[in-house]
Amino acid sequence: MMGLLRRAQSVVALLGILILAAIVSPTASDGARIFLEAGNLTDILRQISLIGIISLAMTFVILTGGIDLSVGSILALSTTLVAMGLTRAWQGASYSSHILWAILAAVAASTLAGALNGVVIASLRIQPFVVTLASMIGVRGLAKWLSRNENIDIGFGRDVAARFAEIFREKAIVIGSYVGAAALFWVLLSRTVFGRHVRAIGDNEKAAEYTGLPILATRIWVYSLSGLLSGFAGVLYAAENHQGNPNAGVAYELDAIAAVVIGGTRLSGGKGSISGTIVGTLIMGVLTNMLRLNNVDSNVEMMIKAVIIVLAVAVQRAE
Amino acid sequence: MESDRNSQPDLLQADGIRKHFGGVAALRAVHFALRTGEVHALIGENGAGKSTLAKILAGAVRPDSGTIAIDGHPAAIGTPLDAQRLGIGIIYQELDLFPSLTIGENMAIGNLGLREGSLVRSARLAAFCRPYLEQAGLHCSLQEPLGTLPIGKRQLLAVARALSMNARILLMDEPTSSLSGDAVERLFSLIRALRDRGVAIVYVSHKIDEIFRVCDRATVLRDGETIGTVEIAGTTSAEIIRLMVGRDLRMTVRPDRRTMGDVVLSVEGLTTHKLKSISFELRRGEVLGVAGLVGAGRSELGAALFGLDPIRSGVLRRAGVPIAPRSPGEAMRHGIGLTPEDRRDEGLMMSMSVLENGTLTVLPSMQRWGFLRGSREKSALAKVTDRIALHCPSTDAAVETLSGGNQQKVLLARWLLLDPEVLFLDDPTRGIDVGAKQDIYRAIDDLAATGKGVILVSSELPELLRCCDRILVLRDGQVAAVYDAAEATQEKIMAAATSAFGDRA
Numbered sequence: 001m002m003g004l005l006r007r008a009q010s011v012v013a014l015l016g017i018l019i020l021a022a023i024v025s026p027t028a029s030d031g032a033r034i035f036l037e038a039g040n041l042t043d044i045l046r047q048i049s050l051i052g053i054i055s056l057a058m059t060f061v062i063l064t065g066g067i068d069l070s071v072g073s074i075l076a077l078s079t080t081l082v083a084m085g086l087t088r089a090w091q092g093a094s095y096s097s098h099i100l101w102a103i104l105a106a107v108a109a110s111t112l113a114g115a116l117n118g119v120v121i122a123s124l125r126i127q128p129f130v131v132t133l134a135s136m137i138g139v140r141g142l143a144k145w146l147s148r149n150e151n152i153d154i155g156f157g158r159d160v161a162a163r164f165a166e167i168f169r170e171k172a173i174v175i176g177s178y179v180g181a182a183a184l185f186w187v188l189l190s191r192t193v194f195g196r197h198v199r200a201i202g203d204n205e206k207a208a209e210y211t212g213l214p215i216l217a218t219r220i221w222v223y224s225l226s227g228l229l230s231g232f233a234g235v236l237y238a239a240e241n242h243q244g245n246p247n248a249g250v251a252y253e254l255d256a257i258a259a260v261v262i263g264g265t266r267l268s269g270g271k272g273s274i275s276g277t278i279v280g281t282l283i284m285g286v287l288t289n290m291l292r293l294n295n296v297d298s299n300v301e302m303m304i305k306a307v308i309i310v311l312a313v314a315v316q317r318a319e
Numbered sequence: 320m321e322s323d324r325n326s327q328p329d330l331l332q333a334d335g336i337r338k339h340f341g342g343v344a345a346l347r348a349v350h351f352a353l354r355t356g357e358v359h360a361l362i363g364e365n366g367a368g369k370s371t372l373a374k375i376l377a378g379a380v381r382p383d384s385g386t387i388a389i390d391g392h393p394a395a396i397g398t399p400l401d402a403q404r405l406g407i408g409i410i411y412q413e414l415d416l417f418p419s420l421t422i423g424e425n426m427a428i429g430n431l432g433l434r435e436g437s438l439v440r441s442a443r444l445a446a447f448c449r450p451y452l453e454q455a456g457l458h459c460s461l462q463e464p465l466g467t468l469p470i471g472k473r474q475l476l477a478v479a480r481a482l483s484m485n486a487r488i489l490l491m492d493e494p495t496s497s498l499s500g501d502a503v504e505r506l507f508s509l510i511r512a513l514r515d516r517g518v519a520i521v522y523v524s525h526k527i528d529e530i531f532r533v534c535d536r537a538t539v540l541r542d543g544e545t546i547g548t549v550e551i552a553g554t555t556s557a558e559i560i561r562l563m564v565g566r567d568l569r570m571t572v573r574p575d576r577r578t579m580g581d582v583v584l585s586v587e588g589l590t591t592h593k594l595k596s597i598s599f600e601l602r603r604g605e606v607l608g609v610a611g612l613v614g615a616g617r618s619e620l621g622a623a624l625f626g627l628d629p630i631r632s633g634v635l636r637r638a639g640v641p642i643a644p645r646s647p648g649e650a651m652r653h654g655i656g657l658t659p660e661d662r663r664d665e666g667l668m669m670s671m672s673v674l675e676n677g678t679l680t681v682l683p684s685m686q687r688w689g690f691l692r693g694s695r696e697k698s699a700l701a702k703v704t705d706r707i708a709l710h711c712p713s714t715d716a717a718v719e720t721l722s723g724g725n726q727q728k729v730l731l732a733r734w735l736l737l738d739p740e741v742l743f744l745d746d747p748t749r750g751i752d753v754g755a756k757q758d759i760y761r762a763i764d765d766l767a768a769t770g771k772g773v774i775l776v777s778s779e780l781p782e783l784l785r786c787c788d789r790i791l792v793l794r795d796g797q798v799a800a801v802y803d804a805a806e807a808t809q810e811k812i813m814a815a816a817t818s819a820f821g822d823r824a
Contacts, residue, residue, distance in 0.1 A: 191690045193682045200679060203668035210627075210657065210665050211679050211733070212648035271670045 010264055010279045017283055021290035035293055046171050048285035049178040050233045055256040056185040057226040059277045062260050064222050065202040065269030066128035071230040071256060072249035073139035074110045078234025080143045081106035083152035083244020086161040099164045107231040113139055114227015118220035143246035152244035168239030186274040202269025259284055262312040330355045330519050331488055336385035338371055345371045346543045358520045360530045363540035364563055369523045373490045377409035378402035403431050408481030409490040414473055416465055423461030432484050455479035471502025490521045496614050507533050525612055527556045527817045539563055564809045579604045583772040584741045589633035593619040594796045601772040606763060608787030609776040610812050616796040617776045618660050621743040625657040626650040656739035658730050660746045666730045667718050674700055674714040676729050680737040703735040708758045724755025743774045760786055780809040792816050
C-alpha cells in the first residue's frame with residue numbers, strides 16, 4: 001500500500017510535467033500543440049530509450065547497494081565493435097547473419113566487461129565505485145585503442161552496414177527494444193528468485209550471508225547484466241548515429257543513475273523498482289523535450305535538471 | 320543496605336533516571352550515588368541497564384527523566400562535551416579511539432584541556448600529553464598510529480586521554496572484556512592509583528571476581544532498576560549473585576520430559592579463534608541450553624557450527640557423519656540452521672515484506688517455470704505463522720513496521736519453513752515482550768516434540784530453565800559446566816559463568 005502510494009506519487013509528478021509541457025508547448029502554424037503531436041511524443045520515447053535501457057540494469061546494480069560508472073564506456077566499446085564487425089568484409093555471409101554476428105560479438109564483449117566488474121567487486125571485495133571507475137577509464141581506453149581514436153562510419157552506402165543502420169534506427173525497433181527490455185527486467189526483479197536475492201542482498205548483506213544466499217554469484221550476474229544492456233544500447237547508438245564512436249556515451253552513467261534515483265530507488269540498496277526507474281526516465285525525457293521545444297538554453301536545462309533530481313529525492317525522503 | 324555512616328558528601332548523585340528505547344524500558348527509576356575517591360561497581364546481568372546508565376552519565380544518551388547532581392548542584396549533561404566540562408570521562412567497551420590517527424592526535428582530538436587554537440604543534444602536544452601518558456604507565460611515541468598498539472595499551476591510552484580532560488569521575492564500561500591477564504593487572508593497579516589520588520571510578524562489569532578485587536562498593540541493577548548498593552568488604556559473591564538474578568519465576572510450565580532419539584549433532588574438541596575445545600552431543604528431541612556472559616563464546620559457538628567462523632580443530636558430526644561447513648549455505652545443506660542474535664543487523668531485511676523475509680531460505684521451491692508463485696509463498700508461510708502466532712497487518716507489510724516480538728517470529732518462520740534438523744537459536748527472546756516470549760517457548764517445545772535438535776542461547780536463566788533439557792555453561796570460550804535441567808539452578812549457572820565458585824556443580 002505504501003509502495004503503491006509512493007509509486008503513484010512519482011506518476012503524479014510525471015503527469016504534472018506532461019500537463020505543464022502541453023500548456024507551455026509552442027504551437028504549429030495550424031494551431032496544434034507541437035508537444036502533443038504523435039511524432040514528438042514518439043521522439044521523446046526514442047530519445048530516452050538508450051538511457052532507459054541502461055538504467056534498467058543500473059536499477060539492479062543500485063538495488064544490491066552498488067553502482068556502475070562504466071556503462072557509458074561499455075556503450076562506446078560496443079558501438080566501436082559493432083561498427084568494426086559490420087565494416088569488415090565477410091565473403092559468402094548473408095546480410096542477416098553478418099549483422100547478427102556483429103551484434104552478438106559487441107554485446108558479448110560488453111557483457112564480459114560487466115562480468116569482469118562483477119568478479120572483481122564480488123571476489124576482491126573492492127567498492128563498486130572504485131572498480132567501475134577504473135573500468136570506466138580502462139574500457140574507454142580499449143574502445144579508443146581498437147578504433148585508433150577514430151569514428152568508424154557506417155551506413156552511407158548500400159552495404160550490410162547500411163542495412164543494419166536502416167533497421168536499428170527505426171523508431172519502432174528502438175522503442176520496442178526499450179519496452180521489451182523493461183518488461184523483461186520488471187519480471188526479473190519482481191517474479192524471480194534472482195530478483196528477490198538482488199533486493200535481499202542490498203537490504204542487508206550480512207543477513208543475506210546468514211541466510212546462505214549466493215551473494216557472490218548474484219553480484220557477478222548483476223554487473224554482467226549491466227554490461228549486456230549497455231552493450232545493447234551501444235548497438236542502437238551505432239545505428240542511430242551511423243558510426244562506431246569510441247567517444248560516445250560520456251556521462252551516460254550519471255543520467256542513468258539520475259533516472260534510477262528519481263524513480264525512488266534507494267542508493268544504499270534494497271528498496272526500489274523497475275517501474276519507478278521507468279517513470280524517472282520519462283520525467284527526465286519529457287523535461288528535456290519541453291525545454292528544448294521552448295528553446296531554453298541547454299545550460300539552463302542542466303540547472304533545472306539538477307533541481308528536479310534533488311526535489312524528487314527530497315519528496316521521497318519526506319514520506 | 321545503603322550505608323550513610325560515611326559523612327562525605329556524594330560527588331555525583333543520580334535520581335529517578337528513566338530511559339526507554341522504542342517500547343522497551345532500559346532503565347526505570349534508577350538511583351546511583353558516587354563518592355570521591357572510591358571505585359564503585361555497577362553490576363548486573365546482560366540487559367540490566369548498566370551500560371545505559373553509564374552512557375547517560377557521560378552525556379552520550381539522554382534520559383527520559385530524572386536528575387543528576389554533581390557536588391550537590393544540579394547538572395545538565397546533554398552532550399559528551401558537557402560531561403567533559405563537568406569532569407566526567409568515559410572509556411567505552413568498544414574504545415572510542417581512532418586507529419589510523421597517531422597517539423598524539425588521539426589525545427588531542429575533541430580535548431577541551433588542550434587549548435591550542437586550530438593548529439596543533441607537535442612540541443606543545445608532546446608537553447601536554449607526557450604527564451598523562453606517564454600517569455597511565457604508557458611509554459610510547461606520539462607519532463605512532465594508534466593501530467600499532469596492542470589492545471591493552473589502547474585501553475591505557477583511553478585512560479590517559481580521559482585524565483588529560485581533567486576527569487574527576489571516570490566511567491569504565493566492561494574495561495577488561497578484551498584484555499589479557501597481565502593487561503588486566505596493569506589496568507587494576509592504574510585504577511587503584513587513580514583512586515588514591517581522589518578520582519572516583521565507576522566500574523561497569525558483570526564479572527564478580529573482578530569486583531571483589533578492585534571495587535569498594537557495588538550498586539546492583541536488575542531489569543533497569545536499582546536493587547541495592549553494598550559495601551564490598553561486607554558482602555559475599557553469593558549475596559551479589561542473589562541480588563543480580565533474584566527475580567520471580569513467572570513462566571509457563573515446560574512440557575513433560577521428552578523422549579530423546581539418536582545423536583543428531585556431536586561436537587568434539589571444537590576450537591576456533593574464540594572457542595577452546597568444546598565438546599557436546601545433541602539428540603533428536605533435545606533442547607540444549609547455552610548460558611554464559613557476553614563474550615563467553617555463545618554466539619561464536621553458533622558461528623562455528625554454521626560455517627561463519629573457520630574451525631581450527633575439532634570434529635563436527637551430523638548424525639554420525641563428519642562435516643566441516645565453510646559457509647552458511649553448506650551448513651544449511653547439512654541440515655543446520657541459525658537465527659542470529661542481532662535480528663536487525665544479521666537477520667532481517669527490514670524494508671522487505673514479511674512474506675519476502677519469511678520465504679527467503681526456501682525460494683527455489685516456490686517457483687514454477689522459473690517464476691515465483693506468490694500464492695505458493697503465501698500458503699507455505701501461512702502454515703508456520705499459525706504455529707508461532709505471528710501477528711501482522713498483512714504479509715506484505717515491511718518487517719520494519721512490526722514489533723520486536725513479531726520481527727523475531729518472522730525470523731523464526733524463515734527457519735521453520737526450511738525445517739533443518741538442528742536449529743541454533745541465538746538469544747531469540749532478547750528485548751521482546753512477555754507474550755511473544757511464551758509463543759517462542761512453545762515453538763521450541765514443538766520443534767523438540769517433532770524430533771529436531773535445538774540449541775538455545777539465552778542471557779535469561781529462567782528461560783533456559785524453562786525450555787532446556789540440559790544447559791551448557793560457557794566461560795572464556797570453554798565449557799565451564801553442564802547441568803541437567805532438573806539439577807540446575809540460576810545460582811549454579813551464574814556461579815559457573817562468572818567462576819565465582821569455581822567449577823563446583
